[in-house]
């Protein structure tokens with residue numbers, strides 16, 4: 001598997017991002033004021049998020065900036081950072097609505113866990129990240145390098161931590177290239193299936209774990225997948241295959257490459273920042289953090305997982321988790337235990353508005369593996 005030119009900008013090293021800030025965007029004051037105005041005009045505490053539509057919001061010129069950033073994350077560097085969302089002008093619920101509204105324009109938001117929530121508050125709820133059902137977004141723990149469960153993740157920062165909570169990003173494409181050149185034997189192992197736990201959030205038609213190689217390809221593009229916590233967690237599931245010594249060695253080699261200073265870009269998100277990540281070319285992580293004592297000052301980010309329009313074909317090995325691999329399809333997410341008719345109606349409405357294909361996620365796969 002070789003990197004194609006098509007993906008070359010996502011195969012960055014830290015110095016590429018430092019030298020060329022083409023992935024950093026600013027919303028100016030007038031743009032931010034317009035965002036605040038349109039959100040405040042639309043905000044109604046009685047209304048469910050699913051009841052808002054694209055027509056409720058007029059982003060003005062700020063949308064040009066946001067759409068460029070989304071394109072950069074989706075088709076360019078794999079990563080984008082937008083400064084200048086109107087954090088100070090908005091209450092917590094209004095800021096949440098702003099993040100949701102950006103998602104309405106950017107794609108079809110996907111559910112993110114057992115509760116089938118379509119937007120997550122990333123905050124410390126005391127969850128044990130290493131438990132069989134643990135999830136990082138509800139803990140204050142240092143996280144392993146991982147991908148999220150949709151093509152794109154947006155993270156809008158409302159509050160930062162008192163200490164820690166640094167964001168780390170490493171390109172899975174770069175790491176794969178290095179692994180292939182330094183340890184071709186382990187790269188071969190990485191092309192074979194690993195088992196990932198569903199962290200007890202599986203829906204009725206899913207097993208407790210799924211398998212994917214760490215690197216696969218489709219139509220000339222390489223797709224990276226990694227999450228040590230879920231791989232280790234799957235080892236507690238009786239029916240999951242045991243890790244081989246070579247797999248364990250591959251995991252260690254990959255994690256070491258990802259964290260080399262020349263490969264790992266670190267940043268602190270500031271209030272009003274929006275980070276956008278491509279989850280098949282980037283891996284991300286964050287350090288442990290300590291919160292302020294006051295509830296209103298605790299670290300808080302709003303997270304969306306998005307299936308964007310004009311997406312590309314995924315490898316067949318990605319079907320089991322994504323439930324659709326075709327270009328421009330609504331795919332990804334963790335449907336969880338509450339993916340009801342209201343969720344399905346939202347998926348259908350957004351898919352229609354964006355001209356995207358919606359498959360029945362519980363139907364059998366169209367492609368066959370192997």
Ligand SMILES: [Fe+2]
Nearest residue numbers: 146147148284
């Ligand atoms: Fe994540």
